[in-house]
Structures are given as C-alpha cells and as structure tokens.
Amino acid sequence: MHAAMTAAAAGFALCASAALAEEFTVTMSGETYAPDRIRAATGDTIRFVNDDAANHNVFVPTAGHALDIGAQEPGEERTLVLRTPGIFQVECVIHPHMLLTVEVSG
Ligand SMILES: [Cu+2]
Numbered sequence: 669m670h671a672a673m674t675a676a677a678a679g680f681a682l683c684a685s686a687a688l689a690e691e692f693t694v695t696m697s698g699e700t701y702a703p704d705r706i707r708a709a710t711g712d713t714i715r716f717v718n719d720d721a722a723n724h725n726v727f728v729p730t731a732g733h734a735l736d737i738g739a740q741e742p743g744e745e746r747t748l749v750l751r752t753p754g755i756f757q758v759e760c761v762i763h764p765h766m767l768l769t770v771e772v773s774g
Contacts, residue, residue: 691715694768696724696740701758701768709773714748716740723762730756 689711695702697719706714718724718740726746728735733756737746753774760766 689713693717695719696760696766699760699763699766701760701766704767705769705771707771707773708750710750710753712750712772714750714770716746716748718742718744724766725760725762727759727761728756729759730754732756736761 690708691713692706692708693715694706695717699720699722701716708714716724716726716737719742721742723739723741725740726735726737726748732754733752735748737748739762740746750770750772753772755769755771758768758770
C-alpha cells in the first residue's frame with residue numbers, strides 16, 4: 669500500500685515537471701542570437717531558428733555542457749534540451765562574435 673502510494677506520487681511529479689517545461693526560441697538573425705541571454709530550468713528546451721541567409725552553428729565550449737551541432741543552414745531549426753544545471757556559453761564557430769549565455773537552474 670505504501671509502495672503503491674509512493675509510485676503514484678512519483679508519477680504525478682514527473683507529469684507536473686513535464687507540463688511546466690518551457691521552450692525558448694533563439695533567432696539567429698543579422699549574425700546575432702536574439703535574445704543573447706536565457707535563464708531556464710532543467711527540462712526546458714531552446715529552439716534555434718536560423719533566419720539569416722548564411723549558415724550558423726551552436727557550439728558550446730563550456731566543460732560539462734560541450735556541444736557542436738555542425739552547420740545549421742538558413743531556414744533550419746534545431747532544438748536543444750537543457751539537461752544539466754549550470755551556466756554555459758553558446759558561440760557560432762562561423763561567426764565567433766555571435767554569443768549567447770544560458771543559465772540553467774536545477
Ligand atoms: Cu553564425
């Protein structure tokens with residue numbers, strides 16, 4: 669009885685956190701990420717939309733968050749799920765002046 673109640677409570681917690689997950693949209697336009705700073709929580713997602721005529725990229729050099737999605741062509745969208753708390757920097761390797769700071773709370 670007690671075990672069953674615990675399982676039910678855990679199931680509810682999972683559903684609640686999924687329902688609360690947020691999606692942030694970052695536009696790559698004019699060789700900038702907009703917005704250039706995001707405060708999110710684990711489980712949230714960032715949707716990168718390339719609105720430029722040039723290829724862009726999502727590259728994260730920060731240890732523990734490292735990522736490189738390769739070339740993202742004009743019109744393409746990529747989604748990043750935030751699974752690890754911390755602060756990391758996103759850069760475009762093609763245009764190193766494109767910077768985005770992401771803060772992920774636990
Ligand atoms: Cu770029």
